[in-house]
Amino acid sequence: MPRRLLVTSALPYANGPIHIGHLVEYIQTDIWVRFQKLRGHECRYMCADDTHGTAIMIRARQEGRSEEELIAEMQAAHERDFAAFDIEFDNYGSTHSEENRRLCGEFWAAIRKAGLVKEESVEQLYDSQAGTFLADRFVRGTCPKCKSRDQPGDNCSVCGHHYAPIELIDPISTLSGAKPEIRSAPHLFIELEKLHGFLAEWTQADEHLQPEIANYLQGHFLGEPLRDWDISRPAPYFGFEIPDSPGNYWYVWFDAPIGYVASTQQWCDRHGEKLERWWKSPDCEIHHFIGKDITYFHTLFWPGMLKTAGYSLPAKVHIHGFLTVNGEKMSKSKGTFVKSRTYLDRLDPSYLRYFYATKLSSRVDDLDLAIDEFVAKVNTDLVNKVVNLASRTAKFVEKTGLSAKYPDDGGLFAAAAAAGDEIAEAFESCDYSRATRLILALADRANPFVEENKPWELRKDPASAGRLQDVCTIALNLFRQLAIYLAPVLPKLARQTGELLNDPITSWDQAKKPLVGTPVAKFSHMLQRVEEKDLHAMIEESKPEIGSATPAAANVGATSPAAATPQADAASAAAAAPLADAADKWNDPGAPLAAEPLASQCTIDDFAKVDLRVARIVSAEEVPEARKLLKLKLSLGGGVYKQVFAGIKAYYEPQQLVGRLVVCVANLAPRTMKFGVSEGMVVAAGSGNEAFLLTPDEGAKPGHRLH
RNA sequence: GGUCCGGUAGCUCAGCGGUUAGAGCAGGGGACUCAUAAUCCCUUGGUCGCAGGUUCGAAUCCUGCCCGGACUACCA
Numbered sequence: 001m002p003r004r005l006l007v008t009s010a011l012p013y014a015n016g017p018i019h020i021g022h023l024v025e026y027i028q029t030d031i032w033v034r035f036q037k038l039r040g041h042e043c044r045y046m047c048a049d050d051t052h053g054t055a056i057m058i059r060a061r062q063e064g065r066s067e068e069e070l071i072a073e074m075q076a077a078h079e080r081d082f083a084a085f086d087i088e089f090d091n092y093g094s095t096h097s098e099e100n101r102r103l104c105g106e107f108w109a110a111i112r113k114a115g116l117v118k119e120e121s122v123e124q125l126y127d128s129q130a131g132t133f134l135a136d137r138f139v140r141g142t143c144p145k146c147k148s149r150d151q152p153g154d155n156c157s158v159c160g161h162h163y164a165p166i167e168l169i170d171p172i173s174t175l176s177g178a179k180p181e182i183r184s185a186p187h188l189f190i191e192l193e194k195l196h197g198f199l200a201e202w203t204q205a206d207e208h209l210q211p212e213i214a215n216y217l218q219g220h221f222l223g224e225p226l227r228d229w230d231i232s233r234p235a236p237y238f239g240f241e242i243p244d245s246p247g248n249y250w251y252v253w254f255d256a257p258i259g260y261v262a263s264t265q266q267w268c269d270r271h272g273e274k275l276e277r278w279w280k281s282p283d284c285e286i287h288h289f290i291g292k293d294i295t296y297f298h299t300l301f302w303p304g305m306l307k308t309a310g311y312s313l314p315a316k317v318h319i320h321g322f323l324t325v326n327g328e329k330m331s332k333s334k335g336t337f338v339k340s341r342t343y344l345d346r347l348d349p350s351y352l353r354y355f356y357a358t359k360l361s362s363r364v365d366d367l368d369l370a371i372d373e374f375v376a377k378v379n380t381d382l383v384n385k386v387v388n389l390a391s392r393t394a395k396f397v398e399k400t401g402l403s404a405k406y407p408d409d410g411g412l413f414a415a416a417a418a419a420g421d422e423i424a425e426a427f428e429s430c431d432y433s434r435a436t437r438l439i440l441a442l443a444d445r446a447n448p449f450v451e452e453n454k455p456w457e458l459r460k461d462p463a464s465a466g467r468l469q470d471v472c473t474i475a476l477n478l479f480r481q482l483a484i485y486l487a488p489v490l491p492k493l494a495r496q497t498g499e500l501l502n503d504p505i506t507s508w509d510q511a512k513k514p515l516v517g518t519p520v521a522k523f524s525h526m527l528q529r530v531e532e533k534d535l536h537a538m539i540e541e542s543k544p545e546i547g548s549a550t551p552a553a554a555n556v557g558a559t560s561p562a563a564a565t566p567q568a569d570a571a572s573a574a575a576a577a578p579l580a581d582a583a584d585k586w587n588d589p590g591a592p593l594a595a596e597p598l599a600s601q602c603t604i605d606d607f608a609k610v611d612l613r614v615a616r617i618v619s620a621e622e623v624p625e626a627r628k629l630l631k632l633k634l635s636l637g638g639g640v641y642k643q644v645f646a647g648i649k650a651y652y653e654p655q656q657l658v659g660r661l662v663v664c665v666a667n668l669a670p671r672t673m674k675f676g677v678s679e680g681m682v683v684a685a686g687s688g689n690e691a692f693l694l695t696p697d698e699g700a701k702p703g704h705r706l707h
Numbered sequence: 708g709g710u711c712c713g714g715u716a717g718c719u720c721a722g723c724g725g726u727u728a729g730a731g732c733a734g735g736g737g738a739c740u741c742a743u744a745a746u747c748c749c750u751u752g753g754u755c756g757c758a759g760g761u762u763c764g765a766a767u768c769c770u771g772c773c774c775g776g777a778c779u780a781c782c783a
Contacts, residue, residue, distance in 0.1 A: 212711060216778080219710065223783045292778080321777075358719090365712070366777070373719065376732060384745055392742035437721075440731075447746060456741035529743055671708090 004277075004284040005043040007033050008260045010294060011050035011095065014074040015059060018081040018340040020352065021323040021330055024367060027356045028320060028430070029289040030087040035427040035488035038508045044278070046263040048093035049075045052239035053252035054135045058175060060238070067238045071096060081340040085349040086491050091270075093263035095255050100262035101240050104255050108242065110309040116194055122187040122230065125165050125180035127173040132236055133185070134165065138175050141168030146677065188232035188245060193225045195304045202303055202313065209299060212364055213319055217299055229301060257302045260288075261311070285315035292319050292364050318430055321366035335543035342542055346534045350490050350527060351378045357432040357489040371535050378530045381436075385443040386486070387493075387526045389450065389479040393472040394500060394523035396455050400469050402501070406477065406514035407470035412449060416442045416481045417512045423485050424508065432489070439485045446478040476501060477514045484511040496526045611667035612683070612706035614696050615642070620654035623675050630654055631675065632682065634664055637703035642666065645678040651691045663694045663706060 009029040012022060029045065036043035051071040060067040071094065079092055093099070111117060125134045139153035144167045153165040165171060166182055173180050192199075200222045204214050230251065232242060237249040261279055268275050278284050290298050298317050306313050322329075325336035343352065355374050358381070359367045406413070419438060426435035450471070458468040480497055484505050487494035498504035502518040615634040618641070623629050628647040635641055644664065665681040684691040696704075 216711065216783095219783045220779075221783085363712080364777080370719085373732090377719090379743090379745095380732065383743060388742060388745060390742095392746080396741075433720080437730085444731085448748090450741080451739080451747045454739090454741085456739090459741080525743065527743085529745095 003036075003041045003043075004281070005036055005041055005287060006264065006278045006284055007036075007043060007045045007287045008263075008289065009045075009047050010288075010290045011048050011256055011259050012078055013053075013055075014049045014051045014071040014078075015055050016074075018078055019330075020338045020340065020343060020369070023085060023340060023352060024323050024356055024360075025289055025291055025320060026082060026087045027085065027353050028318075028360055028432070030085075031353070031357060031432060031488045032287070032289070032318075032427070032430060034088070034491060035424075035508075038484075038487055038506075039424065040507060040509075044090040044264070044267060045088065046091050046093075046260055046267065047089050048091075048095055048097075048259045048263045049078060050252065050256045050259065051075075051094055051096040052237075052250075052255060054132070054138070054233075054237065057132075057236065057238035058130075058138070068096070081344070084344050085340065086353065088491075091263045091267035093259065093266050095252075095259040095262070097262055097266070099265040099269075100255060100259055103258050103262050103265065104240055104250060105243055107258055107305055107309045108244075108250070111190060111305065112244070114194075114308050116190050116192075116308065118189050118191055118228070119186050120189055120228075121184045123166055123182050123184045125171055125173070126183040127176055127178055127180045129176040129178040130173060132175070133183070133234060134173055134175070134180055136165055138173060139165040139168065139171050139180065140174055141165075141171035144169055185234040186248075187230050187234075188242065188248065189228035189230055190301075190304075192227070192229050192300065192304055195307065196222070196226055198307060199226070199300055199304060202307075203299055207316065208314060209317055210319060210362065210364060213295060213299065213317075217295075221296070221300060226300065253297055253301070257297065257305070279311050281312065284312065286312055287316050287318060288314050289318045289320070292321055295319055318362075319364050320360070321364050324366050324368045326370050327368055332542075332544055335539040335541070338538060338542045342538055345541075346538045347530065348528065350382075350492055351530050353489050354378060354382055354436070354486075358436045360430065360432040361434070362430040371532065371539075374535065375530055375532050381440055381443075382490075382527055383529050385440065385447060386479070386482050389443065389446055389475055389482070390497070390500060390523065390526065392450060393455055393475040393479075394520055396459055397469055397472040397476070397520045398522055400465075401519040402476065402516050403469050403473040404517045406516050407474060409449070409474040409478075412445060412474070413477055413481070413514055415445070416478060420485070420508065420511050427488060435485075436489070439482055442478070442485075443482055446475065446482070449478070450475050473514075473516065476520070480505075480515060481511045484508065493526060609667075610665060612663055613666040614661055614700045614702050614704040614706070615664045615666070615682075616661050616702045617657045617659065620652075620657040622649070622654055629675065630657075632657070634662070634680065634682070635702050636666065637701060640703070642679040643677065644680045644682055645675060646682045646684075648682070648684065648691050648693070652693070657693075660693075661696055661700060661702065663696070 007029060009026050012018060018026075026047075033043055033045040049071060051067075056067055056070065060070045063070065075092075075094060082089070082092070125139055126132070127134050127138075134153070136153035140150050141153075142149050143151045144163055147169070151168070153168065153171075155163065171180055172178075200218070203209055203217050203222065208214075209217070231254045232245065232248040233239070233251050235241075235247050235249065239249040239252060240255060242248045242250055261275070264278050265275050267273070268278070279286070288298055288302075298314075298319075303313050324330070325334075325338075328334070328336070330337045343349075351374070355369065355377055356367070358377055359369075419442060423435050423438045426432070426438060453471040453474075455468055455471050455475075458464040458471065480501060483490075483494050483497035487505055494505040500521050500523065501515055502521065503510075503515055613636055615636055617632050618635045619633040621631050623631050623645070628649050629645045630649050630652065632644045632646055633641055634644055642664070663683045665683065668680050671678050682693065684693045
């Protein structure tokens with residue numbers, strides 16, 4: 001029984017190009033859509049560019065052109081990239097469309113009618129020079145808590161404190177450099193709390209969400225009253241003006257998800273379909289694929305909007321994690337922030353589609369692209385195993401075509417056909433890593449068959465011509481099964497296989513019945529091996545121009561030789577420890593070392609990360625409620641101070657510490673403790689039940705670094 | 708600090724109450740030469756993070772701890 005499925009990916013923002021991180025989602029979704037279509041379901045894939053908001057407005061202004069011109073250019077680039085990666089939307093729209101404007105009005109009217117809208121005045125920073133209110137990202141200033149300068153508009157990078165932009169001391173607009181003023185303006189809010197009961201139920205019911213997400217929402221948001229959602233922005237703003245609130249615009253996150261519906265509307269108009277059949281029919285399943293960063297919008301606001309406006313709720317919101325490269329966050333300076341263009345210049349899109357497939361599961365975990373793993377997977381799995389099957393047999397049957405009757409293969413084809421259900425289940429549940437594993441296991445059975453039947457020997461004897469044709473018919477049918485199962489992941493390989501065997505791949509069930517009697521086309525390579533050097537070149541190309549990073553690197557180099565010596569000494573001393581040394585008349589016992597053996601070796605670079613400084617304790621006080629902590633104020637000289645909570649209450653009296661020099665870890669990430677922020681650490685020797693602070697020799701000054 | 712996820716072979720992972728813990732890759736040995744230096748056969752390698760508990764039986768369930776990651780921040 002065919003299902004009706006409407007599938008979406010999150011709308012990419014029109015402010016930047018598509019990169020390999022975005023592609024995790026579009027590839028994941030496209031595989032799922034292609035799988036559903038291959039299974040014979042009525043499935044449509046909708047997406048659009050997300051075009052509204054301050055960022056677009058500002059950028060258009062900076063580039064001296066209209067927003068419309070900017071978003072048209074970005075959209076063309078996005079669509080080109082998606083097409084190059086074989087991501088096939090049924091409709092790709094824009095949130096800046098008449099369909100979307102009309103639907104936003106419809107949703108809005110319903111929300112108004114349900115009594116969910118209220119108006120409140122909001123104070124925001126206003127840049128009178130640029131003539132606009134400032135979103136968080138366009139403001140910098142001094143942190144109201146720790147007083148660090150030049151911090152972003154939402155939270156402090158030094159102490160981690162969160163605040164509103166208007167709390168910043170000496171705020172500066174990053175648009176004009178002007179000092180913004182505080183202005184208040186009326187904003188419209190949706191009172192989401194009125195939908196609390198519905199959302200609490202919906203998020204927990206019927207596996208609409210992955211269990212970890214449902215659980216997270218319950219604990220994180222639904223455990224307390226839902227906050228009102230500020231969905232309007234005063235002019236100037238690039239978006240849709242709210243019909244019953246002139247001068248105010250819908251916030252981009254209001255109109256963006258409605259863009260899913262608007263995109264479907266465009267598709268419907270083109271195909272003579274009714275929107276209701278997709279968005280208001282209980283027979284249609286709506287599936288959203290999104291990244292974990294926008295969970296909040298898609299699992300609370302959006303279902304609330306749909307429910308209120310009388311639209312279908314999602315059958316499932318599939319949430320994925322982020323891409324990391326070589327185990328780290330994508331980084332522009334490391335060149336791992338690879339744009340799809342840069343990738344396409346050097347590599348085959350099939351590689352990335354396959355690699356992501358082998359890494360994706362139904363969970364929200366981040367996904368890592370490790371360069372050597374990428375190369376190994378693509379070459380061994382796809383080229384050496386899968387494509388190799390065709391590559392080593394097709395040319396033997398170029399002249400004869402496939403046998404007219406499928407020969408006895410000892411049950412290989414039937415076994416692979418039977419595996420189809422399990423593979424399909426894995427695709428259905430978005431567990432593509434499992435699907436690809438199951439498929440590759442089939443390839444591992446097909447190659448030995450070729451090995452045992454030696455077509456290269458059969459071809460030498462004209463009397464074996466029939467057997468040769470049979471062996472190759474079997475091998476190519478086993479190959480074709482793999483191509484069918486991999487078709488959602490590798491549409492190009494499926495097309496090539498269809499051409500090779502003169503029978504297009506259009507349905508999952510084709511894997512159940514052997515193909516016989518068709519001509520076989522001349523074989524040409526289906527997929528090139530991937531070269532590791534191309535990946536490295538791609539990463540090099542993604543790095544920004546050489547800039548300010550150089551002095552830092554030189555600095556590290558300069559400290560290395562000096563610091564290398566003590567390390568070498570420590571290592572040799574440790575190695576010599578078991579031997580008696582005549583010069584050592586102290587015979588210190590081995591207990592302390594034995595109690596805490598040496599840590600694993602570290603490099604000089606590792607050591608250089610830790611900035612140890614001489615510091616003076618200028619004040620020390622008890623923290624009455626704390627069992628172990630003393631609150632210390634350390635001076636690094638020149639008026640630089642650090643507040644540190646040290647776990648030495650049991651061993652030192654505060655007054656005996658004041659004035660003395662100690663060694664502190666000066667670049668330790670600040671940590672908010674129960675009694676305040678600790679901005680460093682004082683080093684001390686000792687096991688768990690004793691502590692001895694270190695004091696430098698005479699002459700050391702606060703601020704001296706330890707090398 | 709809290710919440711969630713994870714820790715199984717050198718690497719990526721499967722197994723998630725029932726023979727002696729598996730696969731692929733990498734490593735070692737051999738075979739083959741049709742194939743994109745591909746393939747095939749054999750093989751080395753593991754106190755399943757640690758410690759308790761439940762059970763006839765635990766990698767698997769429970770508790771505590773340690774480590775890694777994600778999210779979040781006076782807070783579920």
